[in-house]
Amino acid sequence: MHYWFIFHNGNLLIEEQENGSYNxxxxxxxxxxxxxxxxxxxxxxxxCSNDIYALDISFPENIGTTYKWLGLRASHKGLSKENYNLAGKCFELLHWHTNNHYCSRCGTKLIWNSNISKICLHCKNEVWPQLAIAIIVLIYKKDEVLLVHAKNFRENLYGLVAGFVETGESLEEAVIREIKEETGLEVTNIQYQSSQPWPYPSNLMAGFTAEYKSGDITLQESELTAGAWFKYNELPLIPDNASLARKLIDKWLKQF
Incomplete structure (x- = not known):
């Protein structure tokens, strides 16, 4: 028996149970x-104890009433945490596999070397999946939190300041730079909290908190359309609990 993680255009094939959960x-x-x-x-x-197959398919054939297609991110509401994480890993590996068929040094076709790596038999170049590292930071000022609306957010949704780490930059330096670029603020007391794989398609999020130090909000208009301080008991619509942003917000709220 095998687990089949099957994808088509970013959607995952799942089996919906009578209680609303997914398998x-x-x-x-x-x-x-x-x-x-x-x-x-x-x-x-x-x-896990069973073999796992990850498939990317070209055509969503008629799958009857047993299965249905669901967006990977939306599947977190019904999948177990283990299966949701496995689905993300499979999706990342399929994306990497699709975009890495030939050696970047000599052009020879790569072959699998392990479950998560390939090798060129001609020049012995080993190739591994590359992660794009991003920081996400909750900025607080006493009993208020800074929330922003990014251009790619749906209407009325607010989240946290986030951005990719640049070459030659530490995570903490990225936090300071992204906050300054996107909001114009200075912060202090930067604290690492937790991390989360974000397979859309191959990111790793590192979560921080930071305390407001000085400055007025000046939004980076190319990235953000709105941003403001919100009191802990007057929050707008925020990300769902699949995201690290929500975990950071919920943890901060526990003190009140």
Whole structure:
């Protein structure tokens, strides 16, 4: 028996249960016709007691009433934490596999070397998935928190300041720079909190808190459309609990 993590255009094939929860297809053979498979990765008992197959398919064939397609991020509401994390890992590996067929040094076709790496047999170059590291930071001022609306957010949703770490930059330096660039503020008491894989398609989020020090909010208009201080008991619509942003906000709220 195998777990089948099957994707089409970023959607995951799931089996919905009567209680509203989701399962990953679990069967001896794939529930999808073989001819529609673009990419296939076999993960040998790395994360659980059963083999895991990650598939990317070209056509969402008629799957009947047993299964349905659901966006990867939306699947967190019904999948177990373990299966949601596995789905993210499979999605990241499929994305990496699709974009890394040939050696960047000599052009020779790469072959699998382990569950998460490839190798060039000609020049012995080993290739591993590359993560894009980003910071996300909750900025507080006494009983208020700074929340911002990014251009790619849906209407009325507010979140935290975030951005990618640049080459040659520490995580803490990235926190200071991103806050200054996006809001014009100075901060102090920067504290690391936790991290989260973010497979959209291959990011790792590092979460921080920082205390307001000085400055007036001056938004980076190319990134943000709104931003303001919100009292702890007067928050707008914030990200759902699948995100590190929500975890940081919820943890900060516990003191009140």
């Amino acid at each position: 990953i297809p679990f069967s001896p053979t794939t529930p999808i016709t073989e001819k529609y498979i673009n990419s296939k990765i076999v993960i040998k008992k790395t994360f």
